[in-house]
Amino acid sequence: CSLSPIYAGLDWERIENSEYQWPVPDKDHPGTPRLHEGEFVNGRGIFSIVRYRDPAETISNDFPVWLTTGRRLQSYHTRTQTGRAQGIDYLLSEEALEVNPADVEGWGLRDGGWCELSSVRGSVKVKVKSTNRSPRGTVFASFSFSDVPVNILTGSGYDPITETAELKVCPVRVEPTNDPQLGT
Secondary structure: OOOOHHHOOOOHHHHHHOOOOOOOOOOOOOOOOOOOOOOOOOOOOOOOOOOOOOOOOOOOOOOOEEEEEEOOOOOOOOOOOHHHOOOHHHHOOOOEEEEOHHHHHHOOOOOOOEEEEEEOOEEEEEEEEEOOOOOOOEEEEEOOOOOOOHHHOOOOOEEOOOOEEOOOEEEEEEEEEOOOOOOO
16 A cells, blocks of 8 residues: 555555545545545546436347446456456356346246347357346346457447447347357
């Protein structure tokens, strides 16, 4: 912590005995309950209201489920760095599609079994993980594993204000399938 000024006042003993909100610049500092209270330190913080805009695509009878993609805590991007680190596979050894338990049952899937995840752009095969982290009708997969390239399924929606890609969301179909290696 001492190498970063905003954490300089923290050490293992302090962290293990209490909770702190940064910055904590020295050992006597109690932590910062509200960052930028009243004004931003450099005076440049600007907030603006952004109107909600529907995703570029919509669900349909052919693709009735929302897929969201993102990162997982245990991996960095496409595992270009963490994929080579010893021990990381212990935490996260393969990708799994997070599916609500009611949808697992309703779609004829099996927790730990395989499914085919398809959009208008293609398909990937991925293991199913039954979890309440995903609401009904929405599934999640990370783009961390090259053997499950979920980003090939997502669209190219664009946000003209931020000039970045739309958040990765697209309509998909989820169907039970066989293990791609075993054919079972």
